[in-house]
Amino acid sequence: xxxxxxAPEWDALRRLLxxxxxxxxxxxxCGFGWFCRWTAGQGAASVLGxxxxxxxxxxxxxxxxxxAVSYLKSDLEQFSPEAEAxxxxxxxxxxxxxxxxxxxxxxxxxxxxxxxxxxxxxxHPIMTAPRHxxxxxxxxxxxxxxVGAYLDEGPRRTNWLAEGIIKQHRTIGTxxxxxxxxxxxxxxxxxxxxxSGSGWRxxxxxxxxxxxxxxxxxxxxxxxxxxxxxxxxxxSAWLTCRSVVRxxxxxxxxxxxxxxxxxxxxxxxxxxxx
Amino acid sequence: xxxxxxAPEWDALRRLLxxxxxxxxxxxxCGFGWFCRWTAGQGAASVLGxxxxxxxxxxxxxxxxxxAVSYLKSDLEQFSPEAEAxxxxxxxxxxxxxxxxxxxxxxxxxxxxxxxxxxxxxxHPIMTAPRHxxxxxxxxxxxxxxVGAYLDEGPRRTNWLAEGIIKQHRTIGTxxxxxxxxxxxxxxxxxxxxxSGSGWRxxxxxxxxxxxxxxxxxxxxxxxxxxxxxxxxxxSAWLTCRSVVRxxxxxxxxxxxxxxxxxxxxxxxxxxxx
Numbered sequence: 001x002x003x004x005x006x007a008p009e010w011d012a013l014r015r016l017l018x019x020x021x022x023x024x025x026x027x028x029x030c031g032f033g034w035f036c037r038w039t040a041g042q043g044a045a046s047v048l049g050x051x052x053x054x055x056x057x058x059x060x061x062x063x064x065x066x067x068a069v070s071y072l073k074s075d076l077e078q079f080s081p082e083a084e085a086x087x088x089x090x091x092x093x094x095x096x097x098x099x100x101x102x103x104x105x106x107x108x109x110x111x112x113x114x115x116x117x118x119x120x121x122x123x124h125p126i127m128t129a130p131r132h133x134x135x136x137x138x139x140x141x142x143x144x145x146x147v148g149a150y151l152d153e154g155p156r157r158t159n160w161l162a163e164g165i166i167k168q169h170r171t172i173g174t175x176x177x178x179x180x181x182x183x184x185x186x187x188x189x190x191x192x193x194x195x196s197g198s199g200w201r202x203x204x205x206x207x208x209x210x211x212x213x214x215x216x217x218x219x220x221x222x223x224x225x226x227x228x229x230x231x232x233x234x235x236s237a238w239l240t241c242r243s244v245v246r247x248x249x250x251x252x253x254x255x256x257x258x259x260x261x262x263x264x265x266x267x268x269x270x271x272x273x274x
Numbered sequence: 275x276x277x278x279x280x281a282p283e284w285d286a287l288r289r290l291l292x293x294x295x296x297x298x299x300x301x302x303x304c305g306f307g308w309f310c311r312w313t314a315g316q317g318a319a320s321v322l323g324x325x326x327x328x329x330x331x332x333x334x335x336x337x338x339x340x341x342a343v344s345y346l347k348s349d350l351e352q353f354s355p356e357a358e359a360x361x362x363x364x365x366x367x368x369x370x371x372x373x374x375x376x377x378x379x380x381x382x383x384x385x386x387x388x389x390x391x392x393x394x395x396x397x398h399p400i401m402t403a404p405r406h407x408x409x410x411x412x413x414x415x416x417x418x419x420x421v422g423a424y425l426d427e428g429p430r431r432t433n434w435l436a437e438g439i440i441k442q443h444r445t446i447g448t449x450x451x452x453x454x455x456x457x458x459x460x461x462x463x464x465x466x467x468x469x470s471g472s473g474w475r476x477x478x479x480x481x482x483x484x485x486x487x488x489x490x491x492x493x494x495x496x497x498x499x500x501x502x503x504x505x506x507x508x509x510s511a512w513l514t515c516r517s518v519v520r521x522x523x524x525x526x527x528x529x530x531x532x533x534x535x536x537x538x539x540x541x542x543x544x545x546x547x548x
Contacts (some may be wrong), residue, residue: 139406
């Protein structure tokens with residue numbers, strides 16, 4: 001479980017998970033399979049990890065003995081899970097690599113059974129916005145991040161962890177509008193950006209600091225990249241959210257079909273994103 | 275209507291409004307009463323504008339003839355509207371002055387009848403985050419905004435429009451968590467930050483640019499401050515959202531009481547904000 005325990009976002013994501021016993025789980029961009037194995041250990045009925053990297057999948061296979069866990073090599077952009085076959089879709093720091101997020105979220109929504117939940121994190125849009133990404137200092141010497149072109153969505157090339165990685169920058173508003181348009185109901189959104197003393201937090205104290213005061217030794221690495229260095233650590237920032245599909249209501253036996261209620265209202269009252 | 279028409283955020287806010295004919299409306303921080311008069315002109319049954327500034331209220335009274343509109347001088351922090359007496363609560367660029375937003379949103383929620391809607395905007399948290407607020411340039415000469423201390427919520431002193439104005443910086447996550455905790459359901463969130471060429475948008479084209487391409491001549495002033503200058507214009511940025519209370523479901527006769535469903539789920543699954 002080492003890989004999860006040292007990931008700064010894990011503590012927040014874990015608190016958003018539903019009860020896992022007997023559940024059918026999909027991990028989108030599973031990397032080395034840490035979350036898959038942890039989830040099986042929590043009693044999940046089945047866990048499918050999807051990952052494009054053969055190197056990561058090889059290690060995931062080698063480290064997995066639980067028969068509830070299986071892995072699939074697939075490009076997330078192409079992968080289409082079976083309809084209403086899942087209770088939980090999970091994705092940590094993968095969505096910002098996808099170009100077709102709108103249709104992809106529609107497929108995830110369709111794959112979730114009534115009561116289903118999507119828990120996900122993405123790199124924080126404040127981090128992905130700048131075309132030139134580097135920390136600077138303000139007049140007091142405090143670290144600042146030069147946000148520019150925040151509303152210009154699209155590809156950004158970064159040299160963090162590896163040279164020339166392409167991420168898709170989207171605003172928080174777009175992420176939420178895509179989730180709502182896919183039929184999800186937002187139940188939680190949280191922003192995180194490093195320990196006290198980072199550019200995200202100078203004091204460690206404040207209205208929103210509640211959940212983010214992880215001890216510094218928890219921040220030693222990200223799960224996909226244990227080799228991550230100090231500068232990457234400070235840079236780490238994400239947005240996590242939990243969205244619920246349909247069953248939020250139908251599980252209580254009151255509305256059917258619930259998602260249509262929301263879709264009708266949204267189409268009737270406001271423009272669809274994009 | 276001049277005051278609204280030149281406000282950069284008005285175009286986006288207007289698209290989020292429900293049908294207004296016969297509705298009971300509250301404008302929180304009504305300023306000179308532009309929105310109140312426009313709303314009455316759309317056939318609202320009653321519109322109450324609440325504002326602390328006597329100077330603004332005097333002008334609002336002087337310019338209002340419609341008997342459906344009334345004004346009240348009150349500190350928003352203290353104001354407590356009657357329960358279930360409203361169909362629409364509207365607030366443009368006022369919430370970031372409130373310190374007690376959590377209890378305030380609970381009062382707004384209680385004041386909305388089934389079917390009620392909250393449409394609001396706040397200054398964008400990216401703008402309010404830095405302790406030293408000033409545009410800078412990146413290596414290419416493109417404008418950047420030095421975001422620091424984004425997660426340190428609390429007061430920020432700015433000298434924009436007037437010296438020493440205190441605003442309360444909150445993250446987007448906190449705004450949304452406070453809305454959800456108050457019982458609202460998010461149906462729309464949009465970010466805006468100026469025309470093409472501003473630090474928010476270099477190209478004017480992109481996935482999220484859809485709604486924001488207002489002609490430059492629409493940006494001549496903000497409604498509260500027609501005297502606003504060029505630098506303030508570029509700086510203008512906001513977050514607008516539309517939240518729906520209860521009646522989203524109850525109006526369709528399916529759930530009762532709807533808000534409890536969401537509250538139960540939230541309390542059961544995740545920590546409450548703060």
